[in-house]
Amino acid sequence: MTATYELRVAGHLDDHWSPLLGGLVLVRHPDGTSTLTGPMPDQARLHGVLAAVRDIGAPLLSLRIVG
Template sequence: MLNETYEIVIRGTLSPAVLGAFPGFDVTEVEDGFTHLVGTVPDQARLHGLLDTVASLNIELVSVNPRSPDATRTDQHQSTRREET
């Protein structure tokens, strides 16, 4: 069983109707034209299903990143994140 948290980064923003295609995922950030969806994936079949949904909706996939639930963003766009002090 996989049951890992994943961050899916896509180019652009998603309408509320399209976000409904990703149940259990939260939008954690919309920055510089990228949307970050984070949620728990129970197994490989669900992960592949999510990627199929992205493709079938013609959404441009930027990256898929496993991450711990309490981790800060670690993808390629990390340098654009401003940390609050």
């Protein structure tokens, strides 16, 4: 079952990371964080995105299902 997730990371991610993150919607916030939002069809996809965030070196602040 596909669910939409929102990942919040510390720092402002650059647009050039978007392909690595599978085209998730990237929003930079005034508080110095970024959110990545998009559908994840399965746990494998979610784990892939989490691994990409780890590889970028962006500290993960939160993960939640938004839809």
